[in-house]
Amino acid sequence: MSQGPRLRLRVHGVSNGLWNEDLAAIPKEDRTWGVYNYISLWTAMSVCIPTYMLASGLIAAGMTWKEALGTILLGNVIVLVPMILNAHAGAKYGIPFPVYVRASFGVLGANVPAMLRALVACGWFGIQCWIGGEALFRGAKIFLPGLGEGAIWWCFAVFWLLNMGVVWRGIETIKSLQVVGAPFMLVVGLSLLFWMVGRAGGFGVVLADAGAFRGMDEQAAGSDFWKIFVPSLTGIVGFWATVALNIPDFTRYARSQKAQMVGQAIGLPMAMTLYSFIGIAVTAATVIVTPDHKAIWNPIEVIASFHQPMVALVGLAALLLATLNTNLAANVVSPSNDFSNLRPNLISFRMGGLITGVLGVACMPWRLVADPERYLNGWLVGYSGLLGPIAGIMIVDYFVIRGQALNLDELYVRGGAYEYWAGYNRRALVALALGVAVALVGLFVPRLHWLYQYAWFVGFAVAALVYLMLMSGPDVRAMIPPNPLLLPVDGFEAESPMA
Template sequence: MMPPAPSPDIVYQDTPHDPHLYNADLAPTTPAQRTWTTYNYIALWFSMSMEVTTYMLASSLIAGGMNWKQAIFTILLGNLIVLIPMLLNAHAGTKYGIPFPVFVRASFGTRGANLPAMLRALVACGWFGIQSWLGGQAIAAMLAVLWPATAHMPAVLWASFLGFWLLNMFVVWRGVESIRFLQSFSAPFMLIMSLTLLFWMLHKAGGFGPMLSAPSQFKTTSSFLHFFFPSLTAMVGYWATLSLNIPDFTRYAKNQDAQIVGQVFGLPVAMTLYSFIGIACTSASVTIFGEPIWSPITLLGKFHQPFAAMLALVALLVATLNVNIGANVVSPSNDFSNLAPRLISFRTGGLITGFLGLAMMPWKLMATFGSYIFGWLIGYSGLLGPVAGIMVADYFFIRGTRLDVVSLYHRDGPYEYTRGINPRAIVALAIGVIVALIGLVIPALRFLYDYAWFVGFFIAAATYYVLMLQYTSTPQTTSNHLSSV
């Protein structure tokens, strides 16, 4: 019979631990640190949703040929789907107060956890670079409003990009609590500013009728579905990163209800609301300018009212800073720290994230809406979907939500497996990734790539579950492994 799960109120910092697996940033949160309420999680999702890449995610569907109703449906469905693994993986963070790189040790092993953590971290580095590039574009656009001659100076854009990158690094140095402070106050501000932009475009277009009049470009159901399913995968892939490392945030929740209610309301409502703004403004750009403009920065550059453009660009900068720190720094900083807890702190991990973000050349990832949707989003969803499937299968179906938290910070315990690596998780991950991405090299199997996140999630989860059932059913592992979970 399994023992009861450890109480989350235990102060694990007072328990002996392996210094190779532990530091203050990776330690379980104490009751005093669990201060996040439902409002904080709603604010988290509103602040992370209301930013440039969400707008461009929605506007790319219009640029790709959808009408506004088709685009809204695709976005809402995708976010309701990704909410499921989001809530499932959030549970352990709240129950045990552990971050993602520690949680994933249960399935991949104390050393093997570095593999999924690094996959997640590298994707976050790419996003960090993208957000920094967009923030730099916004600053350059603001300068062009004040001094039009700078619009034709590439050096201004690159200086703006590097300046915004340095601003992000400064906020990282201030620590995680500065994120909660920034998000709590910026979410209402961003909502007001986004609605202001929407109504300004509404006025320019001459009403909602002309604003949303752009018809679907798909003449047949088959042509629509050919674009719809990859787009749905991209919608899920957009938050595939957070669906893994959501414990990094829910470990600060007062209780499960606070994070569940906050996320169930915050994620779909915030994404649908802000996506509608992007969809409506892009659709209106067809009426006003004769072409769909998927980048809000480019759109604002066409306005001739300096004050309105400046105000909107400031709003974009605040939102971009929020989401870059909250979504793209917290997780990889913890992940890099997990590699060498004694040497890499949260701050050092944040600096590593920033430099890798530069190295991934974000200006190429955001060159067109096609490279954004069908290259970047779907591509990395095939890497992260399998990790999510393994985590869910392990925590809920193998362990029944029971973890030995103290052993997560020790070698030679139930999560040691084979020299700290669970080969069954590695095999399941490899199979999931290969099947999800094989369509990139075999045209006849392209449909697997179009569903990359879904294919990877379910293939990896099923493979892991079967392999772990065989592992835990052997006499030498039953008493050593399951008795501790």
């Protein structure tokens, strides 16, 4: 018996429809992200204009500044739990979200949750591009005071192209921007805080006056706190419900589980709470220092109002960098992988990023951010009802059904352990449909509107319980086919002894 030639073997049924270089598992030796990378990742994603405006919006709705800050902290601690749980598989196996979700939804069924996540990301991408375009427009007006309002569309297009240019350079460019940009953005944010608080007379004066821009009187605000708190908490959880799903896209680069867990546990609550406080204090300070005592929620307007052009320019440049960082990390990486998962042989990470950019414009982001009520109770709470059920299914499948054990090779093959019925796990799809239906039924049945206010929580719980029951039946193992046939075709390399 002699050693024969090397053959390229592939599991029967596998094609480029399930694999490309962007979806492939990252080898352990190439996983280089440490604690600081994850702290800087969350700083880069959290230090952005929507975060700044979030707390101010809660106060305007009727909360005190302490209630607003506490609600934001609680919401981020809650969403940190599914974030770290879903991050585990990425760090352990080096796989991105659309590959990880194949275990629960099937190798083809994974496209359903991946597309839901991707479409929400496209909406966020468009919103951040519109905000970045506004910052660019305000900066241009410092030197061109006569610039017409119509120029904001050109600034929007320029900022969109800047995002696309970074996407084309790849994931490592995004990582480099985060490492450099995160500390710079914090310094600028703190500088803005101390600048405005100093002009207003100190923290004592500012925080004492933080209720000046509340949306209702003290007595009404106190009695209606819980009516404000419930949808606000759901909206804050929904703020990061997107990344709570696709966090494996980032933890697949982690050196260890400890690195990603510690980095996230420090980075997310700290950055969100700190930058929200900056938003509260600066907005309260504008009530004191502006001639008409009007609250300015948007930091772009605050910085643009500075009389020193160079100070204003540096501040606006920092906001541009903050928006670029957030957009790339939170709203490009995931949909790029998700679209690639649809047709890996045709759609690369770069092409997926371009698709994200086009759909981000198509969603008309200028309309999404025009109305604060539509933004919080429509956009944030609404899509949380779509994503909460996916998180529930993923966590139950990985930790309860499979005990954190995945067959890495068969995540990329047809006819394997994750084939289910023609590539779809119908039990997961049923659980997802029921979770979404219960979470969103309050939109159509007024008496059940309270379910919609808890959309993420309701969807998560319903889908998780239904999936657990459906996957606990005695016939579950019977639907998993035997090991597929190996055929000598182009694909995975293997040694094959021949006579």
